[in-house]
Amino acid sequence: MPVGTQATVKCMSSEELKSIGAEIILGNTYHLYLRPGIKIIQKAGSLHQFMHWDKSILTDSGGYQVFSLGALRKITDEGVKFQSHIDGSYHIFTPEVATDLQLAFGSDIIMILDECAPYPCEYDRAKEAKDRTTLWAKRCKDRKHGENLALFAIVQGNFYKDLRIQNIAELVKLDFDGYAIGGVSVGEPKELLFEVLEYTVPELPDNKPKYLMGVGPPEDILRAVELGVDMFDCVMPTRHARTGQVFTSNGPLVIRNAPCADDFSPIDPDCGCYTCQNYSRAYIRHLIQADEILGVRLTTTHNLYFFIDLMRKIREAIVQDRFLEFKKEFMGRYSNY
Amino acid sequence: MPVGTQATVKCMSSEELKSIGAEIILGNTYHLYLRPGIKIIQKAGSLHQFMHWDKSILTDSGGYQVFSLGALRKITDEGVKFQSHIDGSYHIFTPEVATDLQLAFGSDIIMILDECAPYPCEYDRAKEAKDRTTLWAKRCKDRKHGENLALFAIVQGNFYKDLRIQNIAELVKLDFDGYAIGGVSVGEPKELLFEVLEYTVPELPDNKPKYLMGVGPPEDILRAVELGVDMFDCVMPTRHARTGQVFTSNGPLVIRNAPCADDFSPIDPDCGCYTCQNYSRAYIRHLIQADEILGVRLTTTHNLYFFIDLMRKIREAIVQDRFLEFKKEFMGRYSNY
Numbered sequence: 001m002p003v004g005t006q007a008t009v010k011c012m013s014s015e016e017l018k019s020i021g022a023e024i025i026l027g028n029t030y031h032l033y034l035r036p037g038i039k040i041i042q043k044a045g046s047l048h049q050f051m052h053w054d055k056s057i058l059t060d061s062g063g064y065q066v067f068s069l070g071a072l073r074k075i076t077d078e079g080v081k082f083q084s085h086i087d088g089s090y091h092i093f094t095p096e097v098a099t100d101l102q103l104a105f106g107s108d109i110i111m112i113l114d115e116c117a118p119y120p121c122e123y124d125r126a127k128e129a130k131d132r133t134t135l136w137a138k139r140c141k142d143r144k145h146g147e148n149l150a151l152f153a154i155v156q157g158n159f160y161k162d163l164r165i166q167n168i169a170e171l172v173k174l175d176f177d178g179y180a181i182g183g184v185s186v187g188e189p190k191e192l193l194f195e196v197l198e199y200t201v202p203e204l205p206d207n208k209p210k211y212l213m214g215v216g217p218p219e220d221i222l223r224a225v226e227l228g229v230d231m232f233d234c235v236m237p238t239r240h241a242r243t244g245q246v247f248t249s250n251g252p253l254v255i256r257n258a259p260c261a262d263d264f265s266p267i268d269p270d271c272g273c274y275t276c277q278n279y280s281r282a283y284i285r286h287l288i289q290a291d292e293i294l295g296v297r298l299t300t301t302h303n304l305y306f307f308i309d310l311m312r313k314i315r316e317a318i319v320q321d322r323f324l325e326f327k328k329e330f331m332g333r334y335s336n337y
Numbered sequence: 338m339p340v341g342t343q344a345t346v347k348c349m350s351s352e353e354l355k356s357i358g359a360e361i362i363l364g365n366t367y368h369l370y371l372r373p374g375i376k377i378i379q380k381a382g383s384l385h386q387f388m389h390w391d392k393s394i395l396t397d398s399g400g401y402q403v404f405s406l407g408a409l410r411k412i413t414d415e416g417v418k419f420q421s422h423i424d425g426s427y428h429i430f431t432p433e434v435a436t437d438l439q440l441a442f443g444s445d446i447i448m449i450l451d452e453c454a455p456y457p458c459e460y461d462r463a464k465e466a467k468d469r470t471t472l473w474a475k476r477c478k479d480r481k482h483g484e485n486l487a488l489f490a491i492v493q494g495n496f497y498k499d500l501r502i503q504n505i506a507e508l509v510k511l512d513f514d515g516y517a518i519g520g521v522s523v524g525e526p527k528e529l530l531f532e533v534l535e536y537t538v539p540e541l542p543d544n545k546p547k548y549l550m551g552v553g554p555p556e557d558i559l560r561a562v563e564l565g566v567d568m569f570d571c572v573m574p575t576r577h578a579r580t581g582q583v584f585t586s587n588g589p590l591v592i593r594n595a596p597c598a599d600d601f602s603p604i605d606p607d608c609g610c611y612t613c614q615n616y617s618r619a620y621i622r623h624l625i626q627a628d629e630i631l632g633v634r635l636t637t638t639h640n641l642y643f644f645i646d647l648m649r650k651i652r653e654a655i656v657q658d659r660f661l662e663f664k665k666e667f668m669g670r671y672s673n674y
Contacts, residue, residue, distance in 0.1 A: 006627040036623040278389050286373040290343040
């Protein structure tokens, strides 16, 4: 799902997101809480109304951003105290605060406040974060109110199998609407991520969505889907777009590179997106070289379309019971660059 | 007309420009010559094809940008030698080069290479620039070839009435398709600009378009139209948009200011643009505060619409023979902020 940190998916309007088929976006509670602040969003009615988006919104709990602050935060069982990266002011996120904020945003999918341990991490420290995640998950569940909204738990346990399995048992007992695999994409070798998926996904309830947070490139998405993951979020499509890196059916392409200077073909001749229907690699490269915003808009539009289209094709292939075949076809072409 | 320095009107796609009613854009020969360079544009077929724009393009001759380089350029009757602001490399624009470049772009309206004197400027220096403008205008005219394209002269003469009148006589004798008033908006007091218009416009042929270069805010456009000007170009709508300054029927508005923080009305309730139909001042302010590109896109879209719509209303009022009435109505509301 497209990620919108500051009440927007970078460069994109809500109408454009809808036109490329986006059905859900992610909002960062930490960023929205600091700016514009909850009062303004409440006064607008909801985050949907504030940003003129009438489809679904998933908000994270703010935990991940707060933990990324490092020296600027302190964690206890009560919650996490942190300093704003904008003005240094002090704030506290408790499970109750994180839940209340997301309720006030009017989010459709609310995430529990969890504690994300770093990589590498000693067993005792990883266990402490896992235990606190369970404790906080229960408090979020107790706090949640309202109909037509889902509360997702986040599985922690770092890269220790027994902690992950324990955490799942504890969380499943509390009965959430969905389960995210958190605490990955924190700098570990890629194979460790897939190891975690191999032993966690089968433990999660068959009838609940499984969400892998912060992943990733097309090849990782396909491997994770094969292991049973249903949902993903990642900054990769938009962040890569801003540095002139685009995704094509024949693999990634760095559009800043010289060969694109007089290449008047679209980014991906097989792509149906607005960018590929209207603009050439040469023109987009020129715009990016000249620091023109339109360049980044065109690459962002294309990359988001590419990922949304990939997920659509994956769903189709699953329904038609030919996912492994699709994965092989896709990767045969994609990795052949 | 919207100004596109780097083969784009800043932030906007060609499709968006068309959807707000733009029929002509301006390209800067100096910028396009340096980057992406004429070879790439020729290989694309034309500037229209390069940037996917099938409506009209007016290109300037590059003269104004080159003269703005100051120490980096040297002018003789042959042409102007200058150093690139990008890499310091040496280049020469002669009237022939400037014309050939614009022909190669496939421009619909080509401007002569002129010499723009500074403000203030001594009489002899102003006369020299005026004489050179006439000399170069003739060489551009001799160089021009091709059908379905217009060549516009640029009137110089600084702020000396006799030089302006002489220059017009010389240029009109050469018979151009249109006439621009150049050498204004160079730092002079605003009343001097209108003085120049008062004594130059009546001297220009009734049946040819009169184009005021680099102007301006709505109040100046209305005064200039009253004095007989037909065409304008200006960076103001897009440049102001990037600093969060927007135009409304009730006057200018700085959307970064605190009162907009919880103002959920559109920029201009009477405006039919995409921004005003979909987004609030509070949301746009938030985006601009957070340095989100969408903020600048929304203000740019609005400001361009505002100016294009103003010109449309002016044309309607002229056709209905009620221009002065329209001007009074518009200014009564606009200056009442």
